[in-house]
Amino acid sequence: MATEDFVSRLPNDIGGFEAGSVMRVEHVLEPWEKRCHALADVLDFKKIINTEEKRKGVEALGETLIGKLPYYERWIVAFANILFTKTIVSPTELAEKMAEVEARFAEQAAEAG
């Protein structure tokens, strides 16, 4: 592919590209995926992150990561990056909160198990 194509097309811009057959796949959202979708809507209503910022945030992950991450995984990583850029949440805060949540989930699993 000529380099001009990379300059003029960002990773999301795939309209007109060759691709395989359409497989009519669907799945029922996992509870966390639905929460992630609701979070996206709420962030949009509250004017914290709008839909277009989210889309650009996904695009900013780059083609490799976009290719590797499923749909809602791309969204949540994009939200983290956008919240860092807007200095609403710092990377340290998120890391600490994730450690806390992970420990809590592990504890709950141990209690349930």
Add this chain to the structure above:
Amino acid sequence: MAGPHNHGHDHDHSHDPIEMADVPGYYEVMETAIRELLIDKGLIAANDIRRQIDVLDSRTPAVGAQVVARAWTDSAFKERLLADGRAGCEELGITFYDDTQLIVLENTEQVHNLIVCTLCSCYPRPVLGLPPDWYKLKPYRARAVSEPRKVLAEFGTVIRDDVEIRVSDSTAVVRYLVLPRRPAGTEGWSVDALAAIVTRDAMIGVIPVTVESPLTLENEAA
């Protein structure tokens, strides 16, 4: 890519077998952490998320089907709907929980409409709910705009050569809904009976509405 598990991947790769994991994965931990941080900071409320989940659950293709059935049976309503899709839906009490405009595209003997979002997954969610995975995956997004007839054929839909196919590419703020053609043999049907044969895929434009559709609808809901 059909298989026992699909999570909206745009690509082919093998992954670890799904385990009945006791502990949520990395991205669920991230989602929970971000949500809780925003709640702690007072930027969102836990109730906002719960309420929005209820809203998402309340939006299914049955909402869009009511709009279509009403348009088929009330020509004045259809005119208003085609002039302003959002206002037409709001007239029926359908709220738009997002900041989007809706353009309703009427299929006729001369024109067949198809909707897509080449950039991502924009979709008329207030009237159809959340999009199916295939709508969000590369093959449909990439090819719907360049070879719509071939894509339609993969859905078993063959459009006569003398019928124009119009593909509308959605954006973050402008969404589309296809008003399918009313099938022959439905004269005198009630709005509810008509709504029951209107499927999600017909409102995306990948299949027509047929009088045999209720079975398909049940299968898709399962």
